[in-house]
Amino acid sequence: MNKKETIEAQAEELLIPILERLGLELYDVEYVKEAGNYYLRAYIDKEGGVTIDDCEAVSREFSPMLDEKNFIDDVYTMEVSSPGLGRPLRRERDYEKSVGRELEIHTYKAVDGDKIFFGILTAYDRDTVTIREENGNERTFRRPDLSMIRLAFDF
Numbered sequence: 001m002n003k004k005e006t007i008e009a010q011a012e013e014l015l016i017p018i019l020e021r022l023g024l025e026l027y028d029v030e031y032v033k034e035a036g037n038y039y040l041r042a043y044i045d046k047e048g049g050v051t052i053d054d055c056e057a058v059s060r061e062f063s064p065m066l067d068e069k070n071f072i073d074d075v076y077t078m079e080v081s082s083p084g085l086g087r088p089l090r091r092e093r094d095y096e097k098s099v100g101r102e103l104e105i106h107t108y109k110a111v112d113g114d115k116i117f118f119g120i121l122t123a124y125d126r127d128t129v130t131i132r133e134e135n136g137n138e139r140t141f142r143r144p145d146l147s148m149i150r151l152a153f154d155f
Helices: 004-020 051-070 093-097
Strands: 025-034 037-046 076-081 104-110 113-122 127-134 138-142 146-151
Touching: 004 025, 004 037, 004 051, 037 051, 051 138, 093 113, 104 127, 104 138, 113 138
Parallel strands: 037 076
Antiparallel strands: 025 037, 104 113, 104 146, 113 127, 127 138
8 A cells, every 4th residue: 555545544444433423424535635735535424415513523533533643744634524416436335325316427538429428327336337318328338438427416
């Protein structure tokens, strides 16, 4: 594991007991450098969505644990938030929860002249994702061909 993966794994290990106790689940953890600053971000979720109070409760418990364990050498900012409406699908459980929901899929290369597709997730496996488009046609994509896959949202 590289430094980034190690930090994310250690943070996840600290977060999971906190989230379980609060009735929340971990969506993702990322350790990134943006504009010269490091960020440790924890994305949390629950049925019906998270509130600012949920984020605050996790932050209040997580922050002192990070200080105590002190496994990050860089100066960083810790953030706890919701993955948002247009959340990307990353883990198998994200796909499982999204069956029957509308997705937005972006491909690296054009497929039939398009690089962006919308449809209801009907099936997935380790290698592929299948959606039913608005016209009723099913379209299957190879996961390595996808630059992004997330829940679609309309306003």
